[in-house]
Amino acid sequence: MGYRVVVAGATGNVGREMLNILAEREFPVDEIVALASRKSLGSECSFGDRTLKTKDLDTFDFTGWDIALFAVGSEATAIYAPRAAKAGCVVIDNSSLYRYDPDVPLVVPEVNPEAVLGYSKKNIIANPNCSTAQMVVALKPLHDRATIKRVVVSTYQSVSGAGKEGMDELWDQTKGMYVPGQERAPKKFTKQIAFNVIPHIDKFLDSGETKEEWKMVAETKKILDTRIKVTATCVRVPVFVGHSEAINIEFENFLDEDEARDILREAPGVMVIDKREDGGYVTPVECVGDYATFISRIRQDSTIDNGINLWCVSDNLRKGAALNAVQIAETLGNRVLKKG
Ligand code: 2RA
Numbered sequence: 156m157g158y159r160v161v162v163a164g165a166t167g168n169v170g171r172e173m174l175n176i177l178a179e180r181e182f183p184v185d186e187i188v189a190l191a192s193r194k195s196l197g198s199e200c201s202f203g204d205r206t207l208k209t210k211d212l213d214t215f216d217f218t219g220w221d222i223a224l225f226a227v228g229s230e231a232t233a234i235y236a237p238r239a240a241k242a243g244c245v246v247i248d249n250s251s252l253y254r255y256d257p258d259v260p261l262v263v264p265e266v267n268p269e270a271v272l273g274y275s276k277k278n279i280i281a282n283p284n285c286s287t288a289q290m291v292v293a294l295k296p297l298h299d300r301a302t303i304k305r306v307v308v309s310t311y312q313s314v315s316g317a318g319k320e321g322m323d324e325l326w327d328q329t330k331g332m333y334v335p336g337q338e339r340a341p342k343k344f345t346k347q348i349a350f351n352v353i354p355h356i357d358k359f360l361d362s363g364e365t366k367e368e369w370k371m372v373a374e375t376k377k378i379l380d381t382r383i384k385v386t387a388t389c390v391r392v393p394v395f396v397g398h399s400e401a402i403n404i405e406f407e408n409f410l411d412e413d414e415a416r417d418i419l420r421e422a423p424g425v426m427v428i429d430k431r432e433d434g435g436y437v438t439p440v441e442c443v444g445d446y447a448t449f450i451s452r453i454r455q456d457s458t459i460d461n462g463i464n465l466w467c468v469s470d471n472l473r474k475g476a477a478l479n480a481v482q483i484a485e486t487l488g489n490r491v492l493k494k495g
Pocket residue numbers: 284285286312313315316317356367
């Protein structure tokens with residue numbers, strides 16, 4: 156016996172990956188429905204060998220459905236997630252709307268799986284931001300061993316994090332550099348993204364940091380440990396899929412680089428590729444379609460007493476969004492909503 160599962164936002168980058176991953180991981184589904192906004196109605200989505208025709212999110216009745224994976228953005232989430240939750244369907248939401256709500260757990264199953272038990276206050280579980288998800292997977296096993304005091308992270312985030320429009324802009328702008336008459340001005344991004352990098356993701360806050368940078372701070376504290384200090388610089392780069400992060404970690408206790416590598420090799424969700432030779436590290440193109448958070452370039456930071464540097468790469472549409480949401484559904488199924 157399986158679950159009755161809803162995927163809302165099924166035609167977007169993340170919604171499509173949610174359907175792919177549910178099928179790939181053989182999530183026990185009795186019935187599945189793909190929902191979309193009215194403008195995408197009738198379009199088709201793949202679910203394993205099957206083709207699903209999308210139904211209207213606006214008129215959908217969530218009564219009798221067990222789990223809804225939402226990838227519709229904060230505005231639509233604000234309307235439809237409470238509707239689903241009230242009908243008794245547990246919402247796993249990829250938007251940022253509920254992430255900082257104390258009555259909504261924010262979960263990365265490799266890090267704080269027990270937090271799913273808090274779902275029942277609102278019948279909603281939040282999925283973290285992509286850049287946080289991969290980072291906390293890497294930090295957790297090191298924190299357990301040597302207690303992290305402070306993290307300094309710089310991100311190199313792919314355009315798929317900004318949705319299909321972001322991917323189209325990189326593609327069109329790149330082509331437009333070579334084809335006269337097809338030049339494309341920035342629209343989705345604030346500056347040219349082709350052959351450029353942009354140190355600006357999400358809106359600016361009064362503090363001078365961006366909301367994306369603030370999210371990495373607030374979410375790491377909520378998921379992993381409120382005592383960890385995080386400072387981030389988030390940068391958009393002309394890569395289609397796969398976010399990369401250069402992470403500097405300061406610990407309370409000494410941690411040798413070889414021990415850090417051994418710990419990470421054993422850690423759930425982590426794949427270490429770390430040879431000190433040409434190509435002995437992972438880049439975003441190699442992580443696409445994979446489940447793992449890849450760690451490379453593990454080395455001592457000799458400028459502080461207890462420091463480690465590392466390079467962390469993951470598929471932002473998978474571990475950073477759809478995979479993590481499906482893993483939350485699996486955790487919920489194993490611990491709470493047992494069937495069969
Ligand atoms: C981005 N973090 O990469 C966002 C997506 N959730 O823009």
